[in-house]
Amino acid sequence: MRLPPLNSIRAFEAVCRKGSVLRAAEELGVVRGAVRLQIAALENYFGEKLFNREGRRLVPTDRARAFAEAATAAFSLLQHAAGDLQKDDSRKLRLGVPSAFGIWWLMPRIGSLQRALGDAEIDIVPMAVAEPLLQHPELDAVIMGGEYRPSAGVAAIRFMEDEFGPVAAPQLTATFGSDPMGMATAAMLVSRSVPKLWDEWFAESGTPAVSFARRQEFEDLLLALGAARSGLGVALAPRASIEDDLARNILTAPFGFIRRPAGYSLCCRTTDFRKPHFTALRDWLVKAGEGAE
Numbered sequence: 001m002r003l004p005p006l007n008s009i010r011a012f013e014a015v016c017r018k019g020s021v022l023r024a025a026e027e028l029g030v031v032r033g034a035v036r037l038q039i040a041a042l043e044n045y046f047g048e049k050l051f052n053r054e055g056r057r058l059v060p061t062d063r064a065r066a067f068a069e070a071a072t073a074a075f076s077l078l079q080h081a082a083g084d085l086q087k088d089d090s091r092k093l094r095l096g097v098p099s100a101f102g103i104w105w106l107m108p109r110i111g112s113l114q115r116a117l118g119d120a121e122i123d124i125v126p127m128a129v130a131e132p133l134l135q136h137p138e139l140d141a142v143i144m145g146g147e148y149r150p151s152a153g154v155a156a157i158r159f160m161e162d163e164f165g166p167v168a169a170p171q172l173t174a175t176f177g178s179d180p181m182g183m184a185t186a187a188m189l190v191s192r193s194v195p196k197l198w199d200e201w202f203a204e205s206g207t208p209a210v211s212f213a214r215r216q217e218f219e220d221l222l223l224a225l226g227a228a229r230s231g232l233g234v235a236l237a238p239r240a241s242i243e244d245d246l247a248r249n250i251l252t253a254p255f256g257f258i259r260r261p262a263g264y265s266l267c268c269r270t271t272d273f274r275k276p277h278f279t280a281l282r283d284w285l286v287k288a289g290e291g292a293e
Helices: 004-018 019-026 032-048 063-084 099-117 182-184 197-205 221-228 243-248 276-289
Strands: 051-054 055-059 090-099 121-127 141-145 155-165 187-191 214-218 236-238 257-270
Touching: 004 019, 004 055, 004 063, 019 090, 019 221, 055 063, 063 121, 090 099, 090 276, 099 141, 099 221, 099 236, 099 243, 099 276, 155 197, 155 276, 187 197, 187 221, 197 236, 197 257, 214 221, 221 236, 257 276
Parallel strands: 090 121, 090 141, 187 214, 187 236
Antiparallel strands: 051 055, 141 257, 155 236, 155 257
16 A cells, blocks of 8 residues: 655644644645645545544544554654764663653662663753653653553653652641641642642542632742742642652641552653663663662
């Protein structure tokens, strides 16, 4: 079977990611009419409609969605491979990590990790919002927290469970008492990078939703935790991101933590998965996650 025209696949994949012909055209550097022509050519090739409109967004049909995921994976792999061919950095491993996790869990262990990688150089790239690997062809691997479904061409290895719960400065938590409803006098600090985390905690802990005195949002978890340290309010945080603060009593967890079995996963391309440096990174993360690094 002959493949559809590559330009048509490229336009289709861009529209799927961007949700509109205009944004896809801007990314590809062409006019909207060119993108529409390529989509029409692809629909003619397959003999069916490939998109539905949901409000202002174009979304692939159920039958087209799998093809869209495969196209994204294929273009990501090609872009990554082309980047590797252009530069001699085969010993450099570029790892994307959630910012808070990187600072408070990974960096205190970076010496141990470097020893495990031997002559490989690791480049830690902080991510305010942890995004799937296929969206970042410049990275070799990413660490994802919470539930994550790997895409085509990506392998995911869970290396550590985690716990999460409300945290605040000791002087503030002292006013709460033993009932989570005591938090109602404080501000709810929310990270836009994980906006549903409070809802998840209420649901999984069986705690009725608290009507906080006010709600304040921050761009990422780093800023929300910084506000919690200053006594501004209560943040919801993964335990792995605040280990040091808990040990030094900078932050306290007045109502403990609940386990999140999904935990953290290392995601890398299946084409890289068995390379020695990736194997060393995976093995180190599994041991570190078990507390044996």
